Amino acid sequence: MRKTDLSEATCPVARSLGEVGDWWSLLIVRDALSGVSRFSDFQRSLGCARNILSARLAKLVETGVMVTEPASDGSPYREYRLTEKGKSLRVVLVALRQWGVAHLFDDREERLQLVDIRDGEPVARLEMRAHDGRVLSADDVEIQSAPGGA
Structure with a gap:
């Protein structure tokens, strides 16, 4: 099912929901605000399918709500961090x-x-x-x- 593009809506609520309005995205932001940063930890906390989590994380990065960076422990993993835009949620x-x-x-x-x-x-x-x-x-x-x- 394709979502309606709300990026040009004059209503700020509609435009905001177009960017972060699905419940998985808001739960990802909730977890990130609590310090979760790795894919596996998001998956464990949320219990959602890998493909859904991957798509939602990619959209949050694409829209500037999150960024990825090398893991803080030097491992080959990537970590997800909220930007100021994301923290303001x-x-x-x-x-x-x-x-x-x-x-x-x-x-x-x-x-x-x-x-x-x-x-x-x-x-x-x-x-x-x-x-x-x-x-x-x-x-x-x-x-x-x-x-x-x-």
Whole structure:
């Protein structure tokens, strides 16, 4: 099944999903943010088929989300590293994580949580804020066309 090319879409959400929107890619980025860097470790963590993992890693490299480099231990293997573009997906994954905790888990269910390294406390919920710092709800915003460069 061919995917629709969203690279020219005017909607930033559509364009972003065209680049990293499939769930395998986001799970690869999640693992990379946690320090996973080798193909075999991604495969072990994700449990996906080699051909799928290979294709998703290649796309993440092609789009500049990841780069490959020689293994840090001097072995003949290659390692995958997130670029700054890839690292900036952390906030997207935090928002998705927080949405999942709020809507997909029963209060009694065990779940992984994201904590501040400094004090071990859970990370605060992300909030949408106005230019002046006000917290905005979904009803407080609308989509408008913006000129290039905005």
